[in-house]
Amino acid sequence: MGEQLKKLLEILCGTLAGAALFAIMVLTFLDVSGRKMLSHSITGSLELTELLMVVVIFAALPLVSIKGEHVVFDSLDALLPRWVKKIQQGLIHIFCAALLFGLAYLMWQTGGEFAATGETTAQLKITKAPFIQGMGLLCGLAGLVHLVKAFVFEENASEGGTV
Numbered sequence: 001m002g003e004q005l006k007k008l009l010e011i012l013c014g015t016l017a018g019a020a021l022f023a024i025m026v027l028t029f030l031d032v033s034g035r036k037m038l039s040h041s042i043t044g045s046l047e048l049t050e051l052l053m054v055v056v057i058f059a060a061l062p063l064v065s066i067k068g069e070h071v072v073f074d075s076l077d078a079l080l081p082r083w084v085k086k087i088q089q090g091l092i093h094i095f096c097a098a099l100l101f102g103l104a105y106l107m108w109q110t111g112g113e114f115a116a117t118g119e120t121t122a123q124l125k126i127t128k129a130p131f132i133q134g135m136g137l138l139c140g141l142a143g144l145v146h147l148v149k150a151f152v153f154e155e156n157a158s159e160g161g162t163v
Contacts, residue, residue: 006066009141013059020055027052044124051121054131058138065096065145093150100143107136 031045042048064070077085111133113119119128 009062009066009145013062013138013141017056017059017063020052020059024049024052024056044121047121047124047126051126051131054135058135061138062142062145065142065149068149090150093146097143097146097150100139100146104136104140104143107132107139111136 027042027045027048031042035041080088111129111131114132115127115129120126121128
């Protein structure tokens with residue numbers, strides 16, 4: 001993966017995830033402070049927190065894929081020759097890419113259906129479609145990362161660095 005593209009992806013996804021996490025922190029602080037000092041919480045704070053958590057999780061997914069920070073089972077890696085590990089790593093990345101592309105497609109379709117029906121959150125009436133389609137785009141982006149990595153063998157694969 002090109003270093004400039006990798007850096008851009010890290011900046012964009014990292015900023016998005018970081019901003020959403022910061023917003024959750026501020027929202028929680030204000031909500032708890034309002035309840036304790038003013039006996040009044042922020043209306044819809046749970047809904048906002050749920051939507052922001054979606055942003056944190058799915059914006060971080062391409063970052064986890066880039067850095068190879070998925071959970072790995074590498075107990076047998078020390079016993080496998082390098083060429084087997086290379087093939088295994090490529091197949092796993094292709095499998096992950098296929099699953100993420102499938103999930104991206106389903107989420108994009110669901111978001112489109114939600115947009116057509118005008119599906120909103122219960123309390124604040126926030127449209128759900130952009131969040132679901134955003135989840136789909138970020139899954140697709142993570143799938144692209146795995147597809148690129150399928151054809152690039154990384155030396156640290158046996159050290160828990162790559163799936």
